[in-house]
Amino acid sequence: MSENRLPHEKGFHISWDQIHRDSRALAWRLDGHGPDDGAWRAVVAITRGGMAPAMIAARELDIRTVDTISIKSYDHQSQSEARVLKKPDDKLMGDGTGILIIDDLVDSGKTLEVVRELYPNAHFATVYAKPKGRPQVDTFITEVSQDTWIFFPWDMALQYVEPYRGN
Ligand SMILES: O=P(O)(O)OC[C@H]1O[C@H](OP(=O)(O)OP(=O)(O)O)[C@H](O)[C@@H]1O
Numbered sequence: 782m783s784e785n786r787l788p789h790e791k792g793f794h795i796s797w798d799q800i801h802r803d804s805r806a807l808a809w810r811l812d813g814h815g816p817d818d819g820a821w822r823a824v825v826a827i828t829r830g831g832m833a834p835a836m837i838a839a840r841e842l843d844i845r846t847v848d849t850i851s852i853k854s855y856d857h858q859s860q861s862e863a864r865v866l867k868k869p870d871d872k873l874m875g876d877g878t879g880i881l882i883i884d885d886l887v888d889s890g891k892t893l894e895v896v897r898e899l900y901p902n903a904h905f906a907t908v909y910a911k912p913k914g915r916p917q918v919d920t921f922i923t924e925v926s927q928d929t930w931i932f933f934p935w936d937m938a939l940q941y942v943e944p945y946r947g948n
């Protein structure tokens with residue numbers, strides 16, 4: 782990741798422990814809220830960032846049917862677009878009723894908008910949400926400001942830092 786890629790003012794650095802706790806909290810919030818006696822039929826992860834939270838939530842909710850949807854975002858004449866690279870099983874999905882679609886975060890909402898068009902009756906859940914994307918998400922755990930960049934543990938490594946009081 783290049784240094785000048787992120788114009789955000791603030792960084793929110795998430796550890797593996799934190800994403801584990803927050804993903805568990807998301808699962809607990811969703812438990813019993815499916816349309817069929819409270820049950821969910823399946824979990825679908827939006828790759829790649831949604832895969833870790835989806836795995837943790839599927840484990841908490843004892844859901845063994847897990848599929849993926851892959852979205853590729855790209856900039857076209859400064860307008861961000863997104864297209865579907867890989868869809869989950871059509872027979873499983875239907876119109877999305879009873880399906881929990883999970884991503885790590887919603888930012889502009891573009892990714893969820895594309896998935897929502899395909900499965901309007903699915904339930905959309907993210908661990909983190911920024912204000913612009915909030916209308917696209919049904920359930921989330923933590924909101925961060927739009928000018929915050931969230932750093933996930935799979936994008937980071939432990940490294941040396943200089944002491945606060947340098948010499
Ligand atoms: O609300 P949006 O503005 O669409 O942004 C949110 C999406 O962006 C990131 O994924 P990215 O496309 O970077 O791919 P990745 O999950 O494979 O890292 C993140 O994991 C969300 O899926």
Ligand code: HPA
Pocket residue numbers: 886888929930931932933
């Ligand atoms: O804040 C973010 N962090 C990581 N990936 C992202 N993709 C869109 N926004 C973000």
Ligand SMILES: [Mg+2]
Pocket residue numbers: 827828829830831884885
């Ligand atoms: Mg993603």
